[in-house]
Amino acid sequence: xxxxxxxxxxxxxxxxxxxxQGIGSGGTIKDDGRFAASTKQLNQFFRRFNAEESPDGNTRxxxxxxxxxxxxxxxxxxxxxxDNETTGISADLKNQFINQVLSDNYPQYxxxxxxxxxxEVKAQFMFQGKRETATLILKIQPQGLGYEWVxxxxxxxxxxxxxxxxxGDEKDFLHPLSxxxxxxxxxxxxQDSELPEAFTESSFSPDYLTIFLYEMKKGNLKFETxxxxxxxxxxxxxxxxxxxxxxxxxxxxxxxxSSLVKLNTGDKExxxxxIYGSN
Amino acid sequence: MKNNIILFLGLFLISTATVFAQSETISPxxxxxxxxxxxxxxxxxxxxxxxIGSKETQFSEANRVMDRAEELFAxxxxxxxxxxxxxxxxxxxxxxxxxxxxxxxxxxxNITWYDIQYISDLERQPDGRYVGVVxxxxxxxxxxxxxxxxxxxxxxxxxxxxxxxxxxxxxxxTIEFWDVMLGDVRVTETSA
Numbered sequence: 001x002x003x004x005x006x007x008x009x010x011x012x013x014x015x016x017x018x019x020x021q022g023i024g025s026g027g028t029i030k031d032d033g034r035f036a037a038s039t040k041q042l043n044q045f046f047r048r049f050n051a052e053e054s055p056d057g058n059t060r061x062x063x064x065x066x067x068x069x070x071x072x073x074x075x076x077x078x079x080x081x082x083d084n085e086t087t088g089i090s091a092d093l094k095n096q097f098i099n100q101v102l103s104d105n106y107p108q109y110x111x112x113x114x115x116x117x118x119x120e121v122k123a124q125f126m127f128q129g130k131r132e133t134a135t136l137i138l139k140i141q142p143q144g145l146g147y148e149w150v151x152x153x154x155x156x157x158x159x160x161x162x163x164x165x166x167x168g169d170e171k172d173f174l175h176p177l178s179x180x181x182x183x184x185x186x187x188x189x190x191q192d193s194e195l196p197e198a199f200t201e202s203s204f205s206p207d208y209l210t211i212f213l214y215e216m217k218k219g220n221l222k223f224e225t226x227x228x229x230x231x232x233x234x235x236x237x238x239x240x241x242x243x244x245x246x247x248x249x250x251x252x253x254x255x256x257x258s259s260l261v262k263l264n265t266g267d268k269e270x271x272x273x274x275i276y277g278s279n
Numbered sequence: 280m281k282n283n284i285i286l287f288l289g290l291f292l293i294s295t296a297t298v299f300a301q302s303e304t305i306s307p308x309x310x311x312x313x314x315x316x317x318x319x320x321x322x323x324x325x326x327x328x329x330x331i332g333s334k335e336t337q338f339s340e341a342n343r344v345m346d347r348a349e350e351l352f353a354x355x356x357x358x359x360x361x362x363x364x365x366x367x368x369x370x371x372x373x374x375x376x377x378x379x380x381x382x383x384x385x386x387x388x389n390i391t392w393y394d395i396q397y398i399s400d401l402e403r404q405p406d407g408r409y410v411g412v413v414x415x416x417x418x419x420x421x422x423x424x425x426x427x428x429x430x431x432x433x434x435x436x437x438x439x440x441x442x443x444x445x446x447x448x449x450x451x452x453t454i455e456f457w458d459v460m461l462g463d464v465r466v467t468e469t470s471a
Contacts, residue, residue: 029418031395040414041437043399057397062307112402124367144405225367226359247363249470 039081039254042231045243048077050109069109071102078102083246083256093260097239108236113140113147116235120275122228125156125221132157133227134212137276154212155277163206165197172198230258232275238263240271305401305409313409314398317440317459320351321396321413324438324461327351328417329390332380345377353441353460360466368465385421385430392417393433401442409442410462416469437465 036056039045047053051074052061061068078098082089101108110117118139125132135155140147166172172193178185189199197204215221231243242259246252261271305313327348331341358376359368371379393416401409414437421430439462446455 028394029391031393031416035393035395035416040397040435041399041412043412044397047400060307060310060400112400145407146403146405146409148405225369227367247467247470253470 034249034251034253037080037251037253039256042243042255045081045255046110046112048081050074051077069107071107074102080252081257082260083244083258084252085246085248085250087258089257089260093262096262097236097241097260100238101236110233110235113142114235115139117231117233118152119149120230120232121226123226124224126224127156127158127215127221131224135277151209153276154209156208156212159206159208159211162211163197164195165200165204166195174199231255234268234272240268310401313401313442313457313459316457317398317411317413317442318396320440320459320461321415321438324348324351325392325415325417328377328380331377332383332388332390332419334386334388336381341381345374345381348377349374351461353462356439356462356464358464358466362468363470373464383421384423386424387420387422389420390417407444411440411442413438413440433469435467435469437467439463 039048040057044053044057047057047060051067051069051071053059054061054067055073055076067073075098078101079094082094118137121136121138123134123136125134134157136151137153137155138149139152141150143150172188172195174183174185174188189196193199197206212221216223229245233241233243240259240261240263241257243255244258246254246256246258261267263271327344330336330344331348336344352373356373358371358373360371360376361368395416397414399412399414401411404410414435417434417436419430419432419434422428441460441462443458443460444455445458446453448454
């Protein structure tokens with residue numbers, strides 16, 4: 001009850017502050033609450049998840065502020081951070097998640113610099129005269145005096161079947177005494193075979209990002225545009241959730257949880273492999 | 280009045296520069312001062328966009344305002360624009376974006392701004408500068424008298440701000456202060 005009153009008070013107080021800070025004085029339009037309710041930036045998703053700002057977003061809470069990371073405020077925020085219109089996440093699963101996040105003994109928060117979260121970006125490129133979609137995985141890393149987003153991996157359709165290493169009897173090989181002949185039979189790998197990857201060690205795994213960058217440096221790949229961005233979070237113990245942007249009318253918009261999965265042992269690695277496109 | 284506010288903010292930031300230099304962390308009070316300075320720049324940009332987009336603005340005046348608006352931005356800044364129908368982003372250099380805005384073929388153009396904005400935390404980038412994002416919402420209405428067409432849209436503008444420590448000489452003394460420049464702007468048409 002107390003928190004509800006505080007929330008209402010902050011919201012009402014903020015309306016006058018917002019009006020006073022309007023971008024274009026005179027010609028401003030009053031927001032009917034939809035833009036205030038929208039989770040406008042991923043930064044706001046973090047702040048709301050952790051209850052580190054007021055309900056309208058105008059006041060940033062810091063350590064020592066009475067409502068900083070307040071449990072009840074967090075509960076209200078997190079309930080509204082789900083896509084409640086199109087995503088079929090059950091109320092029971094949401095409650096299990098929220099109860100674990102807000103646990104008295106071990107409350108968990110999202111941390112921007114902590115890792116265990118990354119972005120999946122779909123981008124369009126021109127490759128060999130055709131428009132192709134690449135899925136890029138980007139993550140935050142420390143660099144110099146601060147941080148930067150870096151490309152961790154790429155999944156690119158035209159490369160997907162580029163390597164098809166044969167197995168068993170199908171697999172060609174260099175016989176174990178090849179060294180005695182000064183490896184003259186390397187021609188089998190590089191001249192006669194259409195599958196030179198057959199001659200690589202068992203653990204061989206192509207580095208598609210290197211090939212992607214090589215093609216770009218050679219001028220064969222040209223960036224066109226970004227077409228979609230979403231985020232994957234593994235920071236909450238035993239849980240995975242996806243955050244996507246919902247641009248639609250109403251109050252449940254912006255960056256919202258579009259998928260929630262309770263993880264069992266081994267699920268995290270499997271899911272990460274799937275997202276990275278290496279499954 | 281506006282000049283007084285900017286002067287006050289400037290002095291406030293200058294007076295706190297020593298604290299920044301020592302710790303390189305930004306206290307909540309300092310962050311608020313930087314937010315205010317950033318909002319001033321964003322307000323200036325909003326004002327310039329309204330003038331450039333207005334059909335009542337003469338060509339020479341629009342060009343002069345475009346120059347002023349360009350000065351708000353760090354070199355190389357771009358506008359990335361997408362609509363409801365396509366999520367793909369069209370990229371324009373800031374000047375080109377303004378020129379396209381000026382050339383819109385409407386007899387009446389009305390650009391207004393919603394009374395809400397959101398300012399992110401500041402994150403430090405590898406070169407030591409801080410970066411943040413200010414989000415604002417714009418309403419555009421264009422009317423063509425000849426065809427009777429009336430076009431309306433509401434766009435969300437996510438504006439990059441760079442916060443950088445600079446130095447100046449005042450009465451022989453080197454004073455450090457923090458300056459705000461605008462960077463890339465993402466323009467997204469909303470369903471509102």
